[in-house]
Amino acid sequence: MIQQSSLLVLFIKYVARYYPRILRLTFQHLTISAIALALTLVVCVPLGIYITRKEKLAPYVIGLANVFQTIPSLALLGFLILIFGIGNDNAICALFMYAMLPVLQNTYTGIRSVPSHLVQAAKGMGMTDFQILLKVQLPIARPVLLAGVRVATVWIIGTATLASAIGGGGLGKLIFSGLASIRYEIILAGAIPATIIALLADQCLKFLQDYYSPRNRAKRMAKKAEKLGVDLSE
């Protein structure tokens, strides 16, 4: 009891004293994660779409992402020092390799799960391949795709704490220095913001997912139309 309250006191004192540093590191953490996530999306969503059209490549590409996934994260970070040297580039690259699988896999599965008769009907109505992708396949695959993005986001934010092990920044710095000096309040000062960011990001994505679900969208459209109808009659 005494120890717990003293940890709490120590934690509050630490935060009160070093909050600018914690904020700065949180911001850095966010930046690293955001860049890694953006990179993942920019590469893996198109790649996932591409392999739905080149079915033969799919097992290799997904297999490769799978391999990255299974390499222990610390080992991967250490290995990448050989290529990128020390610093955030290295960390971002490693995070990207980690987050590839869920995004790639879910894009691929999501698009493949679009019933083929819908694609055929869309084609029969005169959509181009790109319109089919944009108006039929991606919207129908969106829940699955977003689920993958959510997993990737949480992973990235969690794993980004390891970046400081190889000279990068982020909240990992606090955690590692806390571990080194056996000061739990510093570990907490790093771990709690990281957890909060991860949860918040996840919830934001979940909200987006719900907001744009067909049902809610249809409801909003109906409401808007109702309003317009009232306006017109006035």
Place this chain on the structure above:
Amino acid sequence: MTQIVSPENESDLDKGMVIFQDVRKVYDDSIVAVENLNLIINKGELVSLIGPSGCGKTTTLKIVNRLEECTSGKILIGGMDIMSLDPVRLRRGIGYVVQEIALMPHMSVAENIGIVPRLHNWPRKKIMKRVDELLEMSGLEPAKYRYRLPDQLSGGQKQRIGVLRALAAEPEVILMDEPFGALDPISREVLQNELLSIQQKLHKTIIFVTHDMDEALKISDRVVIMRSGKIEQMGSPAEIQENPATEFVRNFIGEDRLSQISPEDSVSVLVEDPWGKAYPDQSASDVLSMMEDEDMESIQVVEKRANRWAGMAYLRDVKRISRTGGSVRDAARRDRKLYLEEATMRDAAEMLADKAYPIPVIDEQGEFLGVITEAGIARLTIGRLKRRVTGGASQ
């Protein structure tokens, strides 16, 4: 029949006229789907293509909007060779209704109807007006239905929207691929009547594929009976019924008309194409998601090559196998089947009374021919009752 259209009289052609000239379609595996088809469909005519499964009727339809490309021959729509047009623009100018209905699940009713007008870049106001007009035409209150999603509609309503979607951009030619095949007998009849009344108002050129003789005779101006890629006979419903040209046509009408059907008759009349098929090597999880999408309780597993029947997989087995990551082959059972050569109506009815799943029909070589469903038997019975009534009244 082979009336060749020369360039001089092209201008006389109505826009909605569809002409097939020596159309032939051979698939890569050298299976001939359509053989030297010559057919002229006049503007405003509703022509049914009918025949047993695999007779080339659906392929013929898909050649018109170039979902399939013909191997040789020509198709002219309004005097234009379709091969000279951009396939995307061609398709936007042709209405298309499919058996699976295929409403986009993420779009509201209004958006679904507005798909083709949007592809044509109509202004928003105009699309909205058109959608409301169409909904009203088929008796669906726009304010109530506009923003519904497809899964909030009944089967009959869905296909009604499917038909409206094909009409939306006011095409002259509409292709319908067994549009009412998946509906229950009552909705089917309602929609047939609606189609007839729409057709009376709008006079579109409609090519209608069906395997239901009653449907063809009821709605068409002209019936084209096809068999292994060729036209066996064509004519008005009355002509076909009064003068069947060949033994095949006689059987096809006779069996389907079934005034003298008995429980000991062959099941061949009842055999229809299944809703969906799976290949043995498909992973069970893929098949599972397809079955769940389509709300299927069971699926036929058929080998791609030679169309050999590999069994029938039930939803629960597919579910179980998908958890272990196996292929659908492992889920297939072979105990429920009928051989075309020996099965009678009575056998089929008894099996269906026992369990409601579709019954696969194969021949002695193991080739998959189709399924028999409860709906099929119900349709047959209703058709028979109807004829009894009308037959009695005319006497």
